[in-house]
Amino acid sequence: MPKTIFLKVFYTLIIIGISFFSYSQTDTTLHIPTEQSIGNAIVGKDSKTIKINTTSFADDDDESMNVIRYPHQFKPKRLAASASIEGALIAFSFKGLNDWWYDKFDRSKFHVVNDGQEWMQLDKIGRAVTTTSISSYCYYSLRWSGMRHRKALFIGCAVGLGYTTTLEVLNGYRSGLGFSAPDILANVAGTSFYLTQQLLWRQSYIKIKLSYHPTPLARYAPEELGKSNMGRFYKDYNGQTYWLSFGSSLFVKKKSTFPRWICVSLGYGANGMLDAYSNPTHNKKGEALPSFDRYRRYFLSLDVDFTNIKTKSRLLRFFLWALNGLKLPLPTLEYNSKGQFKFHTLYF
Secondary structure: OOOHHHHHHHHHHHHHHHHHHOOOOOEEEEEOOOOOOOOOOEEOOOOOEEEEEOOOEOOOOOHHHHOOOOEOOOOHHHHHHHHHHHHHHHHHHHHHHHHHOHHHOOEOOOOEEOOOOHHHHHHHHHHHHHHHHHHHHHHHHHHHOOOOHHHHHHHHHHHHHHHHHHHHHHHOOEOOOOEEHHHHHHHHHHHHHHHHHHHHHOOOOEEEEEEEOOOHHHHHOHHHHOOOHHHHHHHOHHHEEEEEEEEHHHOOOOOOOOOOOEEEEEEEEEEOOOOOOOOOOEOOOOOEOOOOOOEEEEEEEEEEOHHHOOOOOHHHHHHHHHHOOEOOOEEEEEEEOOOOEEEEEEEO
């Protein structure tokens, strides 16, 4: 759905702001009479000075530690800052959705719809990804404030699920939309996917990624599939593929020298769709449309986990982390519901 534009863009701003704020820390130099070590202090052999790092950071295993440094002590000012940013983004996103999306539909009594077959379930996967992203961003912001792992995890997931559920309730009061139980299940699945991995491993060894390529189908149904390049990126499900990337850390021993950044990815997509449930024979102008077979696509490929690429540059690590939601174009094997096997030299 096009409203995911707001969710993905605005919540990405949260983690960007937190990441750059968390780079700073204060060092203090004290003069002492003898050489010794106190806590995090480091004492030089040829000097009567001690250098103490006044900000103590938690030692956690999750991949975001490459970008964000979590303090041991709770920082109320940081919590207030992150909560203010998130609150403003939530308010702004609701305002934007109301002006740009919900105003297209008349108000109605609350009603429930079953749209589980829409877009061959690709829109449901998109919802799960959105809920996962919001939950993780909220978790990062709470950890940045010094909140402990489990508490931040449950609150972050509750915020992510609560936000997307609120949107679903609003849908229930709009004709042409409706409260969707399959959408709620997708939201719960996305939150559970993130929550379970964090509880088991304190990081996400299995990552959800997206790849996209433009398709010629959008020109036959611009209202449904998008008129502009940006609109088609979000609305043309024919060009979207969602991936589960399994990190090699799941399969190799800790002492192994096998590269940790190599992943095995399973993908799902669909093609031939001009509308949510079935393809129309004519467009709104009355012109005949070509006939397209609607079919599912399954993929097997390799991928790269950018968060496991070692670099001393924190800025570079940040950009690698930001890119990690995209599937890298690599050789790919496809099997589709037509019973066909295809090999793509590079697939995105």
